[in-house]
Amino acid sequence: MRALWKGNIPAELLYVTYGALQFTAYTTCTSLLPPMPPSIAAFIAGAAAGGTATTATYPLDLLRTRFAAQGAERVYSSLLGSIRDISRDEGARGFFQGIGAGVGQIVPYMGFLFAAYESFRPVISPLDLPFGSGDATAGAMASVIAKTGVFPLDVIRKRLQVQGPTRTRFVPGTGKGYRAVADYAGLGVLGTGKTIIKREGWRGLYRGLAIGLVKSAPASAVTMWTYERALRVLKERQIAK
Template identity: 25%
Template sequence: MPNNASNHPQTHEPLAMTPSAPSTTTNRLHPPDNSADVALPSSAYQSKIPKQSLDYALRSGLAGGIAACAAKTIVAPLDRVKILFQASNPQFQKYTGSWSGAIAAIRDIYKADGARGLFRGHSATLLRIFPYGGIKFLAYEQVRAVVIKGKEQETSGRRFVAGSLAGCLSVFATYPLEVIRVRLAWETRSSKRVGVRQICKVIYNEHPPQATTRASVLQQSNVPRAAAVTAEATSAAITAITPSHGLSNFFRGFTPTLWGMIPYAGASFLTHDAAGDMMRLPLLAPYSILPLSERSQKQLAPNKPPPLRAWAELTTGALAGFVSQTLSYPLEVIRRRMQVGGVVGDGHRLTMAEVGRSIIREKGYKGFYVGLSIGYVKVVPMVATSFYVYERLKIVFGI
């Protein structure tokens, strides 16, 4: 989720290139004590890499992947507890609904499996999150350059669309790894350690109920034999043309994931960009913008708004995570339930509507927000970290 400071340089005037030609934008964005700073000569600036080039795409993708891994590692224990709550794991249902319950769940996991238990499934998380983060950041940079070509197109709607498209593209590429990660985190049996290979075999070989079940029920209900045979043949035909196991099992919950990604990624990028704009307002600029004297040569590149201080960068990320999590959380709960559908119950693959009705029957509308408090605690440091690391790595990589 790239910082607004580096994604749309067209919204700000270039910084002063020489002391004799001061920029009005520099005076507006920086505190008075910075106005006396002397900008570096143009020969000190790094050459700008074209955004549509392969070099830029590779560098932004690598920076995004590393940033995503760093963020996920920080919140891995909370992420595992949240998945257990969302998926209604029977062993941890007694802990849901309170902060003390989340702490108790972490304590029980630690007692049973040690620190390794808190990070169960994290290796699969990193395998997924690196390409996911890389593709998302890379896609946002590229999609944004197409959707927003000038200052007059810098609107909230276009920012939202660019973020949503980037999120959807990343999900398409990495969803099976997400299913594996969730199943590893959901697994709580301590008799033997379950690895990635075993989980993949289990998911691949899971089958829904047999097609003859419906015909048997019809016969038991005194339905004429001809009708029962017809129903059985119809059910078998549907089963034959509908993927019921194998690779399709790795896409359980894919539809709600896409629906959830639209508000999540869109609101995340939109909020972050808007928060970045707010941090650069004249009222906050003296406190939020990094002074010229503290910037490296790469941070003084022309046609780029001034970088934010660390606290401001982290704050914009935290706001983005809070807003996006709130809007998309109900769909995230539905997605988790669908992803573990082969573990609980009879393996019947429920639709989004069926899962939603099931949640309402069990817990009412509050069931859509189970684990949301943990989600907030997780998202704030996670998204803030990803923003911060990504922006700093962009400086290191010269983009």
């Protein structure tokens, strides 16, 4: 059962820091933009927030992916050990493997997510839903649209993240899974995408989409619901003062 929680510690560190940076950048960028349609402003602010937060927290994203990709043979013994090994064997650049795909994915994803959310929220929020879950419903719907649109870059990002001296240890053997892990070193974003299409067809770029939506839709629902209520509480306290 513990294997289902591989990479949870760096994932939790990632979510906390990423969420804080993302919403700080989003509200700041929104306040600085000139008057424009709300959906366009939300797209620009969301894209800027996503790019900023992803760049700042990318090493944690890479560590999460590598720990999750470990099989029965452990590549890294601990979180501190992984930082030490990557720093020694791959240098500082090793912590940013696949960052091009990461930023390329998150910029349109967060842009579409916030644009769709700000479009859905005025329509859905007033509805009489349990626990005031209109914001959550809007967040889930926006996440499904955005995630599906940029998912190929997510696949490329994860395959690039496990590149490096230890890449052949993530999937032991010599089958298709081994090639999927081992053969993308030095190809970059476009090269990796072309190789996936050549070997697996266009469907290869959407491998794991179903489970990705199962994860991202409720996560976005909870995030948006919490964000709106936290923002409301902070504003009420500010007015009270």
